[in-house]
Amino acid sequence: MSDVTRKQLLPGVFLTSVHTKKFKSSMLSMTLLTPLRKETAAVNALIPYLLRRGSEAHPDMQSLAAALDELYGGSIEPAVRKRGETQCLGFVGSFLDDAYTLDGTRVLSKAAGLMGELLLRPYTQNGAFSPDYTRQEKANLTDRIRSEINDKRQYAVSRLVEEMCAGEPYGVGRMGREEDVEVITPSSAWTQYQELLAHSRLEIYYCGSAEPEQVCLVLRDALAELPREGGYEEGKTVVTDGAASVRQVTESLDVAQGKLTMGFRTGGITSASSQYPALILCNALFGGTTTAKLFLNVREKLSLCYYASSSIDRYKGVMLVSSGVEFADKQRAEDEILAQLEACRRGEFESWEVEGARRYTVSSLLTVLDSQSRQEDWWLAQAVAGSGQSPQELAQAVENVSVEAAVSVAQGLCLDTVYFLKGVEK
């Protein structure tokens, strides 16, 4: 079994370390937590990509790539994530575990050193980020924001969230807005970078075969130059209870298939609530699995779609339903989705539905332990939520929660916004 330890390394710097020998690789991530705000989201999202372009010792991508090649094809990827109303910025790295190198190379200390170098000692020109790198990465970020439209399924969900939470930080996309990218300069990015370094909480995650004391030592070393000036605010997610009336939004694009998405408020239930396990079970019964009501009815019984599923945001207290349907079937699908929710509210479940939903949920929580990247994401989520709950503990809570509790959560779900992406008239 693996041991999880959490430790403060420096002021506002925390290490979650998973000691295990079951993987062939080790995973290391460094993530700065900062409040998600419309004004700073874009420049924040740019920073990990700017840092990844080069450091003092490895000033360009080619020399960085060469250094990673020497670490047996290790990877260090920029990561920009949105967790509730916190923007998470940094690097996620995966490296060959020391046990499998051909020449006994100690990968971890070099890998941590390289990641620390990228975070703390970027390549600069005239005391700020390189103008060339800034220009190129601004263009890439703009492309990345625009490209969201390429994946219509995800695009419809993003648009739903934007519409539903228009006045809330949660409505801001993880990469910010295109217009805010345009005005970034090498020095404005540099100022924001200094601000983040000095005042953001830094979460570090390690999973691999190295002894925890060794990991602490290596990381303290790698981060020795990190400026710490206090503050370390991370953004508190504001939870809204319910909507007064349902908003309907329809947009057109040149698409073959319509995308129907529906946003519900959970009545204030988040991962911090005692009803959270009931919300998880409720989601699994309604639309989270292949035994769920949405899959069995909207897809299997009525053949309206290939996918119809629901998911929850643990911080924000929202549930999102997403489906791809023919334009003409939009109303039928929406009616059926709501009819299935009503069935959940009336507690109309066969025992196999409940068993299936519960077993599926427990199993998917336990298998978090079998994946380094899922564990990384789990512990980052816990850090943002200020919780130390392990996947096993939440699985146990889901084992114990009653169907009645899930039904009562379903009764509290409140439809806020319906977003439909349809085709253009030809």
Added chain:
Amino acid sequence: MSMEEKRYDRVGEKLFHMVLDNGLSIYVAPKPDFQKSYAFFATNYGGMDMRFRLDGKWLDTPAGVAHFLEHKTFDTEEGNALQDLAANGASPNAFTSTSMTGYYFESTEKFEENLKILLSFVSIPYYTQESVDKEQGIIGQEIRMGDDEPDTQVFYGMLEGLYAHSPIQVNIAGTVDSIAQITADTLNLCHRAFYDPGNMVLCVAGDVDPERVAAIAEEVLPKKGHPPVERDHGEVEAPQAHKQTWEKVMAVATPIFQLGFKDIPPEKGNEWLKWELTGNLACEVLLGSSSPLYAQLYNGGLINESFSYGCEAYLGAAFLCAGGESRDPEAVRSAVLREAERICGEGIDEGLFQRLKKAAYGCMVRDLNSFENICVNQAMAYFSGYEYLTFPQCFEAVTKADVEECIRRVVTKERSTLAVVKPKEAIQ
């Protein structure tokens, strides 16, 4: 039935292998310390196998039938196996690729019960006309979803460009029209032809007893198999690309491209593995993230982080490819061709080559973290006549000259197709 234990010490893996009397090969990778177990049951039958000979008669089946069959195979006389597995807490799913159909589940409890369900629903056909009719709607929506996915469209576009008639260019899901021709009879016929133990493989990873896996397979599956079915993948393709360009307009933000280079398909066996390892190294040398070309293209704004590359081999078709978003895909093709020419003239830098080999090795070993990778790769290797976990030895034997020869042979204008999905003017 005898069980063979194979050790692959360099990568810290062990594999039990056995062949049942009915012809089924079983591989089990023991994985203590993990919560989950994973089972993958696959048939050597995919989207490209549309024409075959059964009972002495050549049959032409509609595009998309292997994939349709995959959807309907979950139906059982009692109901639906997807639900049976899910009720046990297993996460079941399936996929159909160009040359393979695989069914799998991952579970943290009741492994043996789940394995029985898996082997049973896949091997016992139960197709009714009513359920076939109903599935037309669901798969119709899956096809429509693919119509809106630029990555899917551009990849098939590249294959259409590279190949004059190879069936690998046909969309695995088929079209709304082609699947309309599928009946319960079609499905029964294809099941009989290809879902035969001798044409299948079972790969398992987890904290399980290999003897029990074999015993369950013997108990559930048919006792006897039939000889392999002959397939027709069309005439041998010319070495050069059928068409050098392909284009389509869609609702995308920036142009999305796939650049393909057609190669001569490898023979089954270790040659196949060597072709794949050499092809991957050729891609790394030519356009990997530490290659000179990559830096040049990235700095010039011609590619971004979405850029990726690889190589694929099938019966009668093999290619290298690279793609992503680019403002000027044609400039990317020209730059790749120029770089290939330079490498052919100057040779690959020895230091770069050794470094890339080290990196590629590390990535392949890291891939072994995933049960899915181990099982799916072993299944593909089995169908292609080699052992997946022998890759370290085979990889070591790939020389700089092999990679140079691959680039010289394959990366030429004549063998290339550039497929591009272009944005509409309106959203530019």
